[in-house]
Amino acid sequence: MITLDLLQNNKEFIVRRVHAGWRAKTRLANLGIVPGTKVKKLRSAPLFGPVQVKVKGSDLVIGRGLARKILGELVT
Amino acid sequence: MTYKDLTERKTLNIALAGNANIGKSVIFNQLTGMNQCIGNWPGKTVAKCEGRVTFLNYDFNIVDLPGIYSLSTYSIEEIISREFLIGEKVDLIINVIDGTNLERNLFFTVQLIGLKLPMILAVNQLDLVRKRKIKINLDKLEKIFKIPVIPVIAVHGRGVHELLEKTIEMFENKFQIPNEDFFKFGKEVENGIQKLIEEINNYTDELKDIKYPSRFLAIKILEKDDELIGKIKKLKPEIVDIAAEIREELEELHGEDINTIISAEIYNRIHEIINQSVVYGEKQKKATWADKLDHLTTHSIFGYVLLFIILFGAYWVVFIVGDIVGGWLDEIYEFFTPIVFNIFGDNIGTNIFWNGAMAGLFGGVGGVLVYVIPFFIVIEILQDSGYLPRAAFMMDKFMHQVGVHGKAIIPLILGFGCNVPGCTACKIMETEREKKITAFLTTLVPCAAVMAVIMGLVAKHLGFIYVLILYGIDFAVIILFGKLATKFSHEPQTELIMEMHEFRKPNTSVILKQTWFRSKEFVYKAMPLIIIIGMLMEIMLMFNLLEPINVLLQPITVLWLGLPVITGIFLIYGILRKELTLVLLEILAVDILGIALSEFMTPIQMFVFALITMLYIPCAATIIVLKNETGWKFTLKVTFIEVGFALLLGGIVNWGYIFITGGG
Ligand SMILES: Nc1nc2c(ncn2[C@@H]2O[C@H](COP(=O)(O)OP(=O)(O)O)[C@@H](O)[C@H]2O)c(=O)[nH]1
Ligand SMILES: [Mg+2]
Numbered sequence: 001m002i003t004l005d006l007l008q009n010n011k012e013f014i015v016r017r018v019h020a021g022w023r024a025k026t027r028l029a030n031l032g033i034v035p036g037t038k039v040k041k042l043r044s045a046p047l048f049g050p051v052q053v054k055v056k057g058s059d060l061v062i063g064r065g066l067a068r069k070i071l072g073e074l075v076t
Numbered sequence: 077m078t079y080k081d082l083t084e085r086k087t088l089n090i091a092l093a094g095n096a097n098i099g100k101s102v103i104f105n106q107l108t109g110m111n112q113c114i115g116n117w118p119g120k121t122v123a124k125c126e127g128r129v130t131f132l133n134y135d136f137n138i139v140d141l142p143g144i145y146s147l148s149t150y151s152i153e154e155i156i157s158r159e160f161l162i163g164e165k166v167d168l169i170i171n172v173i174d175g176t177n178l179e180r181n182l183f184f185t186v187q188l189i190g191l192k193l194p195m196i197l198a199v200n201q202l203d204l205v206r207k208r209k210i211k212i213n214l215d216k217l218e219k220i221f222k223i224p225v226i227p228v229i230a231v232h233g234r235g236v237h238e239l240l241e242k243t244i245e246m247f248e249n250k251f252q253i254p255n256e257d258f259f260k261f262g263k264e265v266e267n268g269i270q271k272l273i274e275e276i277n278n279y280t281d282e283l284k285d286i287k288y289p290s291r292f293l294a295i296k297i298l299e300k301d302d303e304l305i306g307k308i309k310k311l312k313p314e315i316v317d318i319a320a321e322i323r324e325e326l327e328e329l330h331g332e333d334i335n336t337i338i339s340a341e342i343y344n345r346i347h348e349i350i351n352q353s354v355v356y357g358e359k360q361k362k363a364t365w366a367d368k369l370d371h372l373t374t375h376s377i378f379g380y381v382l383l384f385i386i387l388f389g390a391y392w393v394v395f396i397v398g399d400i401v402g403g404w405l406d407e408i409y410e411f412f413t414p415i416v417f418n419i420f421g422d423n424i425g426t427n428i429f430w431n432g433a434m435a436g437l438f439g440g441v442g443g444v445l446v447y448v449i450p451f452f453i454v455i456e457i458l459q460d461s462g463y464l465p466r467a468a469f470m471m472d473k474f475m476h477q478v479g480v481h482g483k484a485i486i487p488l489i490l491g492f493g494c495n496v497p498g499c500t501a502c503k504i505m506e507t508e509r510e511k512k513i514t515a516f517l518t519t520l521v522p523c524a525a526v527m528a529v530i531m532g533l534v535a536k537h538l539g540f541i542y543v544l545i546l547y548g549i550d551f552a553v554i555i556l557f558g559k560l561a562t563k564f565s566h567e568p569q570t571e572l573i574m575e576m577h578e579f580r581k582p583n584t585s586v587i588l589k590q591t592w593f594r595s596k597e598f599v600y601k602a603m604p605l606i607i608i609i610g611m612l613m614e615i616m617l618m619f620n621l622l623e624p625i626n627v628l629l630q631p632i633t634v635l636w637l638g639l640p641v642i643t644g645i646f647l648i649y650g651i652l653r654k655e656l657t658l659v660l661l662e663i664l665a666v667d668i669l670g671i672a673l674s675e676f677m678t679p680i681q682m683f684v685f686a687l688i689t690m691l692y693i694p695c696a697a698t699i700i701v702l703k704n705e706t707g708w709k710f711t712l713k714v715t716f717i718e719v720g721f722a723l724l725l726g727g728i729v730n731w732g733y734i735f736i737t738g739g740g
Contacts, residue, residue, distance in 0.1 A: 018336070022300070023150065027573055029339035030146040032180065035332065036340065046376035049473040050482065050572050056179040056343070061469050063481060063571030 002074065005051055005067040007041040013072035014038055020069045028070070032056035039072065087135040088243060089165050093157065093188060094172035095181050096143025097577050099200040101125070102230040103172060104140040107240070131240045134247075139166075142503075145180070145575075147187045148296075149303045151506040161191055162287045168194040168243055168251070172228075175205040175212055178354060182346045183339075186259060189221065190292040194251040196242055197221065198235070200228045209357025216353035223254045231583075256291065259345050264329055265337060268322040269294050275315050282312045298323055299335055366579040373466045383467060387489070390454040394524070395531060398447035405446070409438040428614050431667045436610025436659060437603065445595065447531070448524045451493045452591040460582040460590075464489065465574060472572050478558025479565070480505065481572040484514040491521035495698040497594070498523075502705055509567040512706050516561060516714050519694040519702060520554050522547065525655040526690050532658050534686045537674050542683060550690060553721070609649055613660060617668065632723060637688065638730040639681055650689055652696050657689045680733050684726050692722035 007013055015037045018025050032055055033039065042059065044051040044067075051067045053060055062070075092100045108127025125140040141160065142153040149155055161169065171188050173181035188195060197217065205212060218225040224242050228235035246252065260266050272294035276283060286293065286307060296304045297319040309316050323334050330337050372378055413430065420426040458464055464486050472482030483504055491498030498518040505511040522530065534542045562569070616622050622645050626633070629644030642664065643657075650657035665676040677685070693715055694702060703711040 022333070022335075024571060024573070025333065026148060026299070026335040026339075027150050029335045030148065030150070030183065031573070031575075032183070032339070032343050034336050034340040034343065037343070043374060045374070045469050045472060046379070047473050050469060052374075052469065052576060058177045058180050059576040061465070061472075061482075061572060061574045061576050063472060063573070066571040066573065 001071045003068050004039065004041065004053070004062070004070040004072065005044070005064055007039075007051075007072075007074075009041055009043055012038055012040045012075040014075060015070060015072045017071045018069060019071065020066055024066055024069075028062075028066075031060060033060075033070065038075065039070075086133065087137060088247060089137045089139075089167045090170055090243060091139045091141055091161055091166045091168075092170050092172055093141045093161065093184075094143065095145055095174065095177075095184055096575060098143070098172055098174040098177075098181065099228075099230040100140055100143065100172045103170075103198070103200070103228065103236055103239070104138060106230060106233050106236045107136070108138055129240075131237065132244060134240075134244055136240060136243075137165075145184055147184075147191075148299065149301055152503060152511070155303065158191075161188075161193065166193060168196065168246065170196050170198050170239055170243075172198045172200050175199045175201050176208060176210065178212070178350055179343070179346055182349065183342060185221070186342050186346065189223070189254045189256055190289065190295070192253050192289040192292070194246055195223050195254050196239060196246070197223055197225045198228045198239055199225060200230050202227050202234075203229045203232065211355040211357070213353040217349075220258050220349055220353070221254065222258070223252075258349075259342070261338070261341050264326060265341065268298065268326055271322060272298060272315070272319055275318055279312050279315070283308070286311070294319075295338065298326075299338060369579050370466070373463065374469060379466075379470050383470060386458070386463070387492075390451070390458075390492075391527075393454065394447055394450045394527075397450045398528070399531070401446040405438055409434070424618070427618075428611050431663065432611040432614030433607045434610075435663045435667050436607045445599070447528050448494070449591065449595050451524045452594050453587060455490060455493045456587040456590045457582050458489070460580070460586055462577050462579045465576050468572070468574060469576065476569070478513075478517065478555055479562030479569060480510050480513050480517075480558070481570060483572060483574060484510070484517070487514050487518045488521055491518040491523060492527075493524055494594075495519055495521065495523045495694055496701050499698060499701045499705055507567070507570055509565050510570055512710055513558065513561045513565065515702055515706055517554050517558055519698055519714060519718065520550065520557065520691070522550050522690050523654070525653060525695070528655050529658040529689050530686050533661075533673070533682050537682055538679050546683075546686060546690060549687065549725075553691065553725075557717075609652065609656060610659070610663060613649075613663060614668075617664075636723070636727040636730070637684055638734070639685055640677060643685060647688065647692065650695075651693055654689055654695050657685070661685075680730065684730050687729060688722050688726045690722075691718060691725065693719050 001016060002013070004013070015033055015035050017035065018028055018033065020028065028034075037055060040054040042052045042054055044064070048064055050061050050063045053062065092104055094100050104125060104127060108129050127138050127140075129136045129138065139160070141157045144151070144154045144157055147154060147158045160166070169188055169191070171185050173185060185197065199212065199214060199217075202212075214225045214227060224246070226235050226238050226242055228239070230236060261269065269291065273290045276290045276293055283293075286304075288296070288304070293304065297308060297316065300323070305316055305319075326337060327333055332340075373382055375382075416430050417426060420429075467485050467489065468482035470482075471485040475482050475484050478484075486504060487498045487501040490501050495518055498521060499515050502511045502515040502518060505514050530543055530546055534546060622642065625648070626641045626644045629648075630641055633639045633644040633647070634641050643661070646657045646660045646664075649660055661676075662673065665671055665673050669676065673682075693699075699711060699715065702714065
């Protein structure tokens with residue numbers, strides 16, 4: 001398992017756990033980031049900025065600190 | 077829920093609801109003919125946009141709600157929206173969804189259906205759907221959700237009036253309520269919800285003020301919805317306790333928290349629905365211009381270069397255009413001055429009219445509007461093209477340094493045009509804490525009016541380098557206050573979560589209309605004020621009424637700041653509108669005393685005066701919106717801090733200069 005911020009660009013992973021606080025976790029869940037969802041990392045902003053991912057057909061930007069709390073398994 | 081008697085009424089109240097940036101406002105404008113609510117950044121439609129239209133003998137009241145993703149309490153917009161929907165005033169919801177992005181959009185649809193209000197599904201952006209070779213079976217969607225589905229291409233006006241026709245048809249058939257048969261949760265969750273619904277239904281009397289349908293309420297309580305739980309706790313605390321038990325059981329069983337379980341089950345069902353009703357064509361491999369631009373604007377080097385170029389380019393264009401057009405206006409004024417005095421003679425009336433009112437008008441137009449209009453145009457282009465979320469993406473890291481996340485860059489950039497829309501835009505920040513800090517920092521951003529003062533006073537008389545110094549000071553102050561605010565706030569910082577949309581060709585008519593709308597508002601509010609104040613100044617000067625006020629302010633203006641005594645009154649007028657400080661200065665020196673500004677004030681006085689004008693207080697209009705967004709207490713605090721800090725800094729600069737130059 002790796003965290004979302006460490007996922008390489010253009011690689012996909014399946015979300016397994018989200019370790020964030022209640023608020024952020026609910027938000028992510030509402031946007032479809034729940035265990036079992038496939039997420040594709042598109043890019044991250046320079047200097048350890050936020051990451052941009054494709055999930056459920058649209059692009060989301062997620063702050064780096066939060067991305068670090070999203071764990072998943074690489075799709076090979 | 078009780079049924080309103082609809083047989084007699086001919087007015088229908090409609091709410092447009094859906095995710096952000098999918099075309100709600102375009103539909104709203106098509107229907108109502110108003111153009112106030114188009115934009116491209118997340119959660120753009122923040123103010124309540126309401127419009128009326130008469131169609132086929134019915135009056136429609138249409139409200140364009142903010143773009144949201146759920147009916148929870150994550151953001152202020154979500155709370156506002158659900159309270160509005162469940163209030164008495166909505167007969168029907170038009171749920172606008174983006175046909176190219178059904179999965180995310182339908183999640184919200186499922187939530188809306190839970191409100192048990194009559195509803196229409198408007199599947200928008202079908203032009204793009206076709207282009208991307210996606211096939212949506214609308215009949216199938218209609219059968220599954222059991223609500224009318226209307227195909228729409230909002231930008232071409234297609235399907236827009238069919239929405240109203242459908243509404244009328246539904247109304248004449250006594251409005252069907254959608255039911256939730258298409259979706260049940262898994263057995264355990266469903267049992268828990270049923271148990272809670274029974275509980276809720278046992279206390280209909282106690283809970284009669286809570287308008288939500290019991291199933292919706294049950295799910296929300298289970299989800300730990302802080303707002304609704306707070307309300308229920310006061311009315312019937314037992315329900316909350318039972319919910320907690322059920323929740324615990326479910327969380328144990330699934331090994332996940334309840335929100336994850338519920339969201340996952342809804343998304344699973346949506347996935348099934350999409351499999352039954354949508355066929356995706358092959359993906360195009362070719363990168364479009366939008367992809368390329370997207371790549372460039374988020375590039376680790378070019379992205380920042382571009383951000384820099386865009387912001388400073390905007391300033392440069394605004395300055396050049398403003399300067400040229402402003403110059404023309406000055407010439408026109410000077411050309412007519414002798415003519416007017418020749419015709420009407422040099423008397424009190426002419427003085428009040430020409431040196432007061434008209435000087436104010438020309439000063440107001442020349443000094444301000446010529447900068448403001450080009451700036452609005454630039455801002456609108458940035459907004460409509462979809463650039464602003466990219467700026468948020470690139471600046472997130474930096475914005476964290478001042479205690480907020482990347483989205484705060486959007487109000488700040490808007491604040492350069494005018495602090496008023498800047499402060500209003502702070503609604504896109506999700507929590508009170510973020511909103512307050514962002515609003516505070518936005519009021520420190522030098523707006524177009526401040527820019528006009530700085531350009532007209534400092535750039536013209538001292539040189540451009542001093543302009544840069546002033547802006548440098550301003551940015552340092554913003555960072556300083558951002559850091560301080562972060563230190564003093566106890567709540568934790570929120571992380572950025574935002575949807576990013578593709579670039580779009582900005583729509584010329586949208587941009588021009590928006591600019592016209594904003595400028596018009598500026599003119600209507602500012603012009604009368606400027607003219608009246610110009611006249612008042614002239615009259616007060618004639619009767620020596622400024623003396624007492626200036627004497628009172630003398631210790632601050634003259635002793636501490638080293639300014640000419642008369643400037644005290646200008647700074648007071650400047651609270652109404654900041655550009656007045658310069659306008660009045662020019663009226664006094666050039667028109668009344670007949671000397672050049674550079675003879676009236678020394679360079680250091682000009683610098684200090686501009687510095688104070690830049691920082692000392694948000695203008696009256698900004699104070700009002702700041703109060704609307706954050707309340708009086710916070711607004712007063714901000715105002716006092718800024719006045720105090722500006723005076724402190726101004727004095728330090730003045731005395732520092734005296735100290736260094738030995739009193740020269
Ligand atoms: N291609 C296409 N673009 C659309 C359509 N409807 C809206 N848009 C664009 O989508 C963007 C967002 O529209 P807006 O009404 O501001 O979205 P809102 O946030 O839902 O109010 C604008 O740039 C519109 O031009 C459509 O049917 N087709
Ligand atoms: Mg909108």
